Amino acid sequence: AVKNDFLSSSALSDIAYITDEIAKYEKKTGSAYFYGTAGKNQRIYNLIAKHPIYADLISSPYITTLLDRVFDRPTLHEKFGLNSLTAHIVPPGAKAIPLHIDSVCPEPIPPWMIRFIIILPLADFTKHNGATAFVPGSHKFLRRPGPNDIINHASKEVVTECKAGSLVLFDGATWHRSSDNQTKNHRPGLMLSFAASYFMELCGEEEHLTVIPNQIIESFTPKVQQMIGY
Numbered sequence: 001a002v003k004n005d006f007l008s009s010s011a012l013s014d015i016a017y018i019t020d021e022i023a024k025y026e027k028k029t030g031s032a033y034f035y036g037t038a039g040k041n042q043r044i045y046n047l048i049a050k051h052p053i054y055a056d057l058i059s060s061p062y063i064t065t066l067l068d069r070v071f072d073r074p075t076l077h078e079k080f081g082l083n084s085l086t087a088h089i090v091p092p093g094a095k096a097i098p099l100h101i102d103s104v105c106p107e108p109i110p111p112w113m114i115r116f117i118i119i120l121p122l123a124d125f126t127k128h129n130g131a132t133a134f135v136p137g138s139h140k141f142l143r144r145p146g147p148n149d150i151i152n153h154a155s156k157e158v159v160t161e162c163k164a165g166s167l168v169l170f171d172g173a174t175w176h177r178s179s180d181n182q183t184k185n186h187r188p189g190l191m192l193s194f195a196a197s198y199f200m201e202l203c204g205e206e207e208h209l210t211v212i213p214n215q216i217i218e219s220f221t222p223k224v225q226q227m228i229g230y
Contacts, residue, residue, distance in 0.1 A: 001168075001169045001170070002160065002162045002166055002167065002168055002169070003062075003166060003167040003169060004162065004163065004166045005163070005165060005166065006062070006120070006165055006166055006167045007120070007165035008165075009165070011165075012122070012164055012165040014053060015053055015054075015057065015120075015122065015190075016122040016123075016164070016188065018051050018053055019044070019047075019087050019122060019188060019190065020188065022044055022047070022050055022051070022087075023042055023044055023087065023089055023188075026042075026044065027042075032044075033045065036090075036094055036095070036097055037094070037095045037097065038093075038094065038095065040091045040094060041088065041089065041090055041091065041094055041097070041178070042087075042088075042089040042091070043086055043087065043088055043089075044086055044087040044089075045084070045086050046085075046086075047085045047086060047087060047190070048082070048085050054085055057120075057190075057192070058082060058085060058192060063118065063192075066169075067079070067080050067116060067194055068080070070113055070116050070194075071113060071116070071194075071196050071197070073196075073198075075197075075198075077197055077198075077201060078197050079196070079197055080116075080194050080195065080196060080197050081194065081195060081197050081200060082192075082193075082194060083115060083193035083194055083195040084191070084193045085190070085191070085192055085193070086190070086191050086193075087122075087188060087189070087190050087191070088178065088188070088189055088190075088191055089186050089187070089188045089189075090129070090130035090178050090181045090186065090187040090188075090189075091181065091186055092181055092183060092184045092185060092186065093181060093182075094130055094178075094180065094181040095180055096130075096133070096177055096178060096179045096180050097177045097178050098145075098150065098177060099135070099145040099149060099150055099153070099175045099176070099177050100144070100145065100175070100176070100177060101144055101145070101172060101173050101174065101175060101176075102115050102117055102172035102173075102176075102193060103115055103172050103173055107142070107143050107144065108142045108143060109142040109143060109144075109173050110142075111140075111142060112196075113171060113196060114172060114173065114195060114196060114199075115171075115172030115173070115193055115194065115195045115196075116169070116170075116171065116172060116193075116194050116195075117169075117170050117171075117172045117191065117192070117193050117194075118167050118168070118169055118191075118192040118193075118194075119132055119160075119167070119168040119189050119190065119191055119192075120165070120166075120167055120168075120189060120190040120192065121162060121163070121164050121165070121166060121168070121187075121188075121189045122164055122188040122189055122190065123164050123185070123186075123187055123188055123189075124161075124162070124163050124164050125159075125160055125161055125162050125163075125164075125166075125168075125187070125189070126161055126183075127159045127161060127179075128180075128181075128182045128183055129181050129182070129183045129185065129187045130178050130179055130180065130181030130187040131159050131160050131161060131162075131178070131179055131187070132159070132160050132168060132176055132177070132178055132179070132189075133157045133158065133159045133160070133176060133177055133178070133179045134157065134158050134160065134170065134174055134175065134176045135153045135156050135157055135158075135174070135175040135176070136156070136158055136174075138153070138173075138174050138175035139170075139171040139173040139174040139175075141175075142173070145175045149175070153175070157179075159179055172193065204229065208228035208229050209228065209229045209230075212228065217230075
């Protein structure tokens, strides 16, 4: 689904500028992460630690209310958590990346919501500039796409076209990918990934990194640190 006009023009301008400045800085300092078929797609990780505007974004009433309903279940715990908050910049001439899902859950994929993804385009998404393409209904396949699926489902893909500042909303188990960027401009967007909180409850009934003093954590072996959440 697409939620049009989520950001005001001023808010869109601010977040697009800040994201672009971070991208330039990471390129300049050699800390940028690149991937894709030609190794030129730029991903910016850990945005929530790089500017307060991103914390404002994920705590907006529209998003938190929506997620509370998407992940609704009878529980005394919080229903969801932030999985990751990143930027994806598709450069001019970039080829489509492989079809994939946003889940590390073993197959068969459970039929309930594991991850919910929100893409926020920072430039208009079009059929020509690398907008996200989906295979509608593929979240019901409960599996990852294989090599043959790219051929068999290519004609079923739908490219999401929407204005900058909108929200693209989907189940993380839906097959998707960024498409070819046939233009001369970069196509930037934010990717907000949220996950059901029961995964934290399954492997972290006690919030170890909160309840164990730092000096004790530092005394643990690397294996024990990993087991408690490092």
